Amino acid sequence: MPKDYYKILGVEKNANDEEIKKSFRRLAHEHHPDKGGDPQKFKDINEAYQVLGDKQKRATYDQLGSAAFEQASAAGGFNGANGFGGFGFGGQGFDVNMEDLGDLGDMLGGMFGFSSRGGRSRSKQGHDIETEVRLSFLESIFGADKEIRIYKTTACSVCHGSGSDPEGKISSCQTCGGRGRVQQAQRTIFGVMNTVVACPDCQGTGQRIEKPCKHCSGTGMEKLERTLKIKVPAGMSEGEALHLPSEGEFPGRGGRAGDLYIRIRVAAHPVFSRDDHEILSTVLIPYSILALGGTVDVDTVDGKVDLKIPAGTVAGTTFKLKGKGVPYSNGKNRGDHLVKVMPDIPNKLTREQKKLLEDLGKLGL
Ligand SMILES: [Zn+2]
Numbered sequence: 172m173p174k175d176y177y178k179i180l181g182v183e184k185n186a187n188d189e190e191i192k193k194s195f196r197r198l199a200h201e202h203h204p205d206k207g208g209d210p211q212k213f214k215d216i217n218e219a220y221q222v223l224g225d226k227q228k229r230a231t232y233d234q235l236g237s238a239a240f241e242q243a244s245a246a247g248g249f250n251g252a253n254g255f256g257g258f259g260f261g262g263q264g265f266d267v268n269m270e271d272l273g274d275l276g277d278m279l280g281g282m283f284g285f286s287s288r289g290g291r292s293r294s295k296q297g298h299d300i301e302t303e304v305r306l307s308f309l310e311s312i313f314g315a316d317k318e319i320r321i322y323k324t325t326a327c328s329v330c331h332g333s334g335s336d337p338e339g340k341i342s343s344c345q346t347c348g349g350r351g352r353v354q355q356a357q358r359t360i361f362g363v364m365n366t367v368v369a370c371p372d373c374q375g376t377g378q379r380i381e382k383p384c385k386h387c388s389g390t391g392m393e394k395l396e397r398t399l400k401i402k403v404p405a406g407m408s409e410g411e412a413l414h415l416p417s418e419g420e421f422p423g424r425g426g427r428a429g430d431l432y433i434r435i436r437v438a439a440h441p442v443f444s445r446d447d448h449e450i451l452s453t454v455l456i457p458y459s460i461l462a463l464g465g466t467v468d469v470d471t472v473d474g475k476v477d478l479k480i481p482a483g484t485v486a487g488t489t490f491k492l493k494g495k496g497v498p499y500s501n502g503k504n505r506g507d508h509l510v511k512v513m514p515d516i517p518n519k520l521t522r523e524q525k526k527l528l529e530d531l532g533k534l535g536l
C-alpha cells in the first residue's frame with residue numbers, strides 16, 4: 172500500500188522544510204508510545220519524516236511515491252519492525268541522523284537503545300525557544316517594532332562559550348585526537364549500528380581546557396534575561412511565527428544555539444476583520460442613501476475614505492476599496508478592503524421622521 176507521507180504528517184504538498192519539521196515534532200510528541208500513543212502511528216510518522224525531512228528523498232518520493240522507499244528497505248535486508256529505518260544503511264549497520272530531532276532524538280534513543288548524541292550531528296544544538304508577541308490589528312497590518320524579553324541560556328559573556336579562562340590555554344583532546352567524535356558500535360533491536368558519538372572526554376568539542384573560565388565554571392553557559400528588539404513585518408497574521416535562527420538556548424561548550432520562534436498574536440478590532448489579504452468591514456448607512464445614492468464616509472486602515480453609493484443599492488452589497496487591504500510580503504502590493512453596506516434602521520424616530528416613513532409606506536416603499 173503506498174503511503175501518503177504528507178497526509179501522515181498533516182502538511183500540504185508544498186509545505187516548506189520548517190513546516191514539515193514542526194509538524195513532525197508535534198505529532199511525534201503527541202503519538203509517542205511512552206505517552207500512550209499508538210506505536211504503529213508513531214512509526215508511520217517517523218517513516219514519513221525520514222523521507223520528507225530530506226530534500227533528496229522527498230524529491231524521489233514526489234516522483235515515485237512511497238514504494239521507492241519500501242523497496243529500498245527490503246533490499247537493505249531490513250525486516251524488523253516496519254517503518255523506522257530503511258534508508259541509507261547497508262550491510263551490517265546503518266546510520267541514523269538524529270540531528271533534526273532535538274528532544275525527540277533522546278526519546279527515540281531511549282526507545283531503540285542508541286544514543287542520539289552522535290549520528291552525523293556536528294555539534295550539540297540547544298533547544299529552540301517559543302514565545303509570543305502581541306500586536307494590535309493595525310500593527311499587524313503595517314508592521315511594528317517590538318521588544319520582547321526572554322530568559323535563556325546564552326554563551327558566557329566572559330569566555331564567549333569556550334569554557335576556557337581568557338588567560339588559559341586550550342589544547343587538543345587526546346581521547347578523540349581533537350575530532351570531537353568517536354566511533355561506537357551498538358547492538359540494537361535492528362542489529363549492530365555503527366554510530367559516531369560525541370567524545371565523552373571533551374563533550375564533542377575536541378578541546379581540552381587547562382584553566383576553566385571562572386565566570387561560568389567552564390560550562391561556557393550563562394543564564395540571563397535578554398531584551399530583543401524585533402521588527403515585525405507588515406501583514407503578519409494571527410498564529411504565524413517569526414523565526415530567528417540561533418536566538419534559542421545555548422547548549423554549552425562546543426554547541427550551537429537553537430532557534431527562537433516568536434508567535435504572532437493579533438488583537439481583534441472593533442471595526443475590521445481580516446480574510447487572508449482582504450480586510451472586511453460592515454457600515455450602516457441611511458436607508459435613503461441606499462435608495463437614492465450618495466456618498467458616505469468609510470473607515471479604512473488608512474483613515475476615512477469617501478465611498479460612492481449608486482442609487483438603488485441593495486442591502487448587503489459589498490464594495491471593493493482597491494489596495495486598502497493587507498500588504499503582501501513583497502512589500503509592493505496590497506489586498507483590498509471589502510465594505511458591506513447595510514441600512515441603518517434607527518430604533519428611535521422623531522415625530523417628523525415617523526410621519527415621513529409612514530407616508531413612504533403608503534406609497535409602497
Ligand atoms: Zn565562561
Ligand SMILES: [Zn+2]
Pocket residue numbers: 344345346347348349350351352370371372373374375376377378
Ligand atoms: Zn575528545
